[in-house]
Amino acid sequence: MKLFNLSYEKKKGMSGIIFIMPWIIGFLLFFAKPLIQSLIFTFQKISITHDGFSTDFVGLDNFKYAFFLDPNFIRHVTSSIGNVFYEVPIIIMFSLFIAIILNQRFRGRVIARAVFFLPVIISSGVLVVLLKNDIFGNQLGSTANVYLFESQGFTDLLLKTGIEPTIVLYFTDIVNRIFDLTWRSGVQILMFLAGLQTIPRSYYEASDIEGATGWDSFWKITVPLVSPIIILNMVYSIIDTFTQYGDTGSNSGNTVVRIIYNTAFAEFNYGYSSAQAWIYFIVIVFILIIVYRIIGRKVFYMVE
């Protein structure tokens, strides 16, 4: 009987559940279940046998190993936390800047946008495999690196001109990092663009009539109205910086993910790898909660 006596809000809620149901089913099946399975693995030692794998319960041994015995893991986690704090603000500012430029009217802006989206397409495609393995593997030796032009040649050139090596290395390091960051802001630029396009033009016209300068309307209109996208991009960039598959030895990407991956698929220590992943996951969650607490309250939603 109660089912038919629902208030308007309740009914609205019911139809909402129908909207969200397909996603929940997909999520439980393809994400939550593997996730829980990997949590169970953290307490186990997994060994491969001839007919699959067998598990032994080892309690907290994997965690103890990560914190007290493994020489690399915790060190890399802390250094990747340090990186996130300066990388993410740069990514956000750079991508907002570029998005605002790309949102203006000028000839060939679709091409310009495509150019800034190229890194996203390239960095997940076959091309990267090629650039990594073949070119650098054969010609330049060790640099198994996506970032094509941060390579040795530039450094060598500067060294030959007779500048102090420390200055050269410092300088090329900065150039590499900047390049790396611009390279990683393709998705953020596109999200900012989408956000900027949802701002009604009439707002700018109104403020223009009232005599606001471009600077005013940037801070009073653009920033508040894209602030939900700023927080979205912030969260995305933090997660992306933390979970990007990187390379030990180079400053691009995240070394922790590589360690976790290698533990699982090169050393076949699957239980320990899961434990590492979970520790790392909890670290990321903590940092995001802090960031969200600080910035989340400044977000402005256009709700009357």
Added chain:
Amino acid sequence: MHSRTKRLNMQLLIKIIFRDERAFVRKRYTRSTGGNVFVMLVLIITGCFMALPLVYALVSSLKPFEEIFIFPPRFFVRRPTLDNFINLFIISSNLWVPFSRYIFNSIFVAFSATSLHVIIASAAAYPLAKHDIPGKKIIFSVVVLSLMFVSQVTFIPQYIIMARLGWINTYASLILPPIGASLGLFLMRQFMEGIPDSILESAKIDGASEYRIFFTIVMPNVKPAWLTLTIFSFQSIWNNPALQFIYNEELKLLPAAMNQIITGNNIARLGVGMAAAVFLLLPPLILFIVIQTRVIETMAYAGIKG
């Protein structure tokens, strides 16, 4: 929509004919010449950075065999040739499975998985942004949390689940997992949050059903968002070789086939590899350009009148 664009173009034309300065110079965009030059410079320099790898791949794909291994390596090609593309064609036509099959697989999987993901993520984002459903906060925090997990770790459990469902070596294992992906949901919710409640309520008062509100008000208002999501999703699915669940050669995707062509034999295939990479880059790039030309014009009209 289209006729409206035309009408606006007409207005612009009239303004141009009558030399109305405001058709060209909108106050918001005026800036000192120095500023313009600076902005263009930044755009060009960073743009060059972004485009270099593609240019490099394109140039290398045109290099004849002898030029690829010159040391020190050269950036530009001296005697461009289409040999690499021809070789790519020859190699791919000699494959055990016809090449068109890989292309079909990739296109089929990329399109169906992308549309499923976009539709389901948007539908789920709508109540999360605008309804009071029970457990809304919990669901949203689960979404954000799930973004943070290092996905490589779930490979093996995912395989176990796929095996139990009997989906190894099926299209389902490629198409269905993006349903549960949370990035799209997160993105869409963030955009839908910005739609004022008042227009949804006025539609409700006018008697529109939830489905109608969703399709005729919510989705058009966040069109840039879901078009953007389409781009992201398409390119990530298109580029993913998806080797975990597919062992049947006939069901493999284009990137997997390309990887085999490239790495199969020896480094002499480098030029062919570059040709393959250029070939593979084209579909996402074309989709991007098509969608972006759409996005630009839509928002001027779909925008909410404040």
